[in-house]
Structures are given as C-alpha cells and as structure tokens.
Amino acid sequence: MESLKQKKERAKKTLEILDPLYTKEKTALKYHSPFELLVATILSAQCTDERVNQVTKVLFQKYKGPKDYVKVPIAELEEDIRPTGFFRNKAKSLKACSQALVEKHDGLVPSTMEELIKLPGVGRKTANCVLGAAFDVPGVVVDTHVKRLAKRLGLTDNTDPDKIEKDIEKLLPKDKWRRFSDLLIYHGRAVCKSRKPDHANCPLFRLCPSNDI
Numbered sequence: 001m002e003s004l005k006q007k008k009e010r011a012k013k014t015l016e017i018l019d020p021l022y023t024k025e026k027t028a029l030k031y032h033s034p035f036e037l038l039v040a041t042i043l044s045a046q047c048t049d050e051r052v053n054q055v056t057k058v059l060f061q062k063y064k065g066p067k068d069y070v071k072v073p074i075a076e077l078e079e080d081i082r083p084t085g086f087f088r089n090k091a092k093s094l095k096a097c098s099q100a101l102v103e104k105h106d107g108l109v110p111s112t113m114e115e116l117i118k119l120p121g122v123g124r125k126t127a128n129c130v131l132g133a134a135f136d137v138p139g140v141v142v143d144t145h146v147k148r149l150a151k152r153l154g155l156t157d158n159t160d161p162d163k164i165e166k167d168i169e170k171l172l173p174k175d176k177w178r179r180f181s182d183l184l185i186y187h188g189r190a191v192c193k194s195r196k197p198d199h200a201n202c203p204l205f206r207l208c209p210s211n212d213i
C-alpha cells in the first residue's frame with residue numbers, strides 16, 4: 001500500500017515531465033464567452049474538440065445566447081449539432097440548460113460549482129471545465145483520459161469520477177489542478193491510449209507502476 005507522500009511525489013514528477021511537452025492553450029475548444037464554452041463543453045461529450053469547433057463555428061453565428069436555444073424548435077437544433085454525435089440528448093440538454101439560465105440566472109453562466117451542477121446536462125466535469133477556463137477557478141476535470149491515467153499512474157484506486165477528483169486534489173496544490181488534468185488528457189490522447197498505451201515512447205515510463213500492462 002503506497003503512502004500519500006509517495007503518490008504526491010509521483011503526481012509532482014508527472015506534472016514536471018509532462019508540462020513542457022504539452023504547451024497548448026487551456027482548452028482546445030474555441031469560444032468567446034462562458035456561455036459558448038458551456039455549449040461547446042456539453043457538445044464535446046464523446047466527440048473530438050476539432051469536430052466540436054467545426055460545428056460551433058456555424059452554431060455560434062446562428063445562436064447568440066441562451067434565449068436563441070430556448071426559442072428554436074428542437075428538431076432544428078438537433079440537425080445543427082448532429083455531427084457531434086448523441087445529438088438528441090445534447091439538444092435536450094442545451095435547451096433545458098438555456099431555459100434554466102434564462103429563468104434563474106438572467107441568461108448568464110453562474111461561476112460556482114454549486115450553481116453550475118444544478119443546470120440540466122451539467123455534471124462536475126463540465127462544471128470544472130467551465131470554472132477553470134472561463135472563471136479561473138481551480139478544479140480537476142475528470143474525463144475518460146484522466147480517469148484512465150490516474151488509475152494507471154497509481155494516483156487513485158477509485159473508479160467513480162467524483163472520488164478520483166478528490167483523490168487528485170489531495171496530491172497537488174490548487175493552482176496545479178487544472179493544468180494537471182489537461183496534461184493527463186493530452187497525454188492520454190497522444191501516448192497512454194486506452195487500448196494500446198505506448199510504454200516504449202512514454203516519458204513517464206520510469207515512474208509509472210503500469211508500464212508493463
């Protein structure tokens with residue numbers, strides 16, 4: 001059984017090694033306001049950022065704010081976001097979330113976790129994405145990559161995203177949370193892939209307890 005100190009040390013080294021290797025922006029999703037970021041994040045479930053950006057380039061010209069999503073017939077919205085996949089559920093979430101924003105928040109995106117997760121279609125992952133990128137509030141974003149890498153790197157024994165979030169929070173200072181999750185996402189996409197992790201070309205090889213899976 002590893003001590004918290006050992007896990008902290010591995011998390012710190014992981015950050016030091018990966019940080020200079022991935023020098024991209026805070027998120028690859030393109031947006032001009034917290035609301036656009038919220039929409040893009042909802043659309044990004046099970047979809048690449050690149051595809052989302054292609055769709056939102058047109059979407060954000062047509063829909064200027066939550067009221068436009070409330071007004072549009074759902075079938076039309078479904079067509080507009082169809083290429084992002086799961087478009088029926090996503091259209092439903094966008095409409096319900098926009099409705100809540102108009103009714104309860106004057107059409108503005110709230111800046112606290114508590115209020116964000118009350119919005120339909122918004123879980124902790126989406127909320128942390130929005131809080132970190134739009135409001136500079138520290139948070140660990142646990143998506144499928146972070147979930148996998150945290151486990152492989154021995155930083156958590158949990159499978160529940162909310163628990164993984166808490167586990168990672170214990171290992172690093174607040175101001176590193178967001179960057180650390182971004183790095184795990186980038187590294188998960190590029191090297192430590194789900195089916196075939198590229199151990200031989202991984203800069204974390206020496207410190208990773210799963211370098212032989």
Ligand code: SF4
Binds near residue numbers: 153191198203204
């Ligand atoms: S050594 Fe392998 S399992 Fe560990 S982080 Fe690198 S690619 Fe992933």
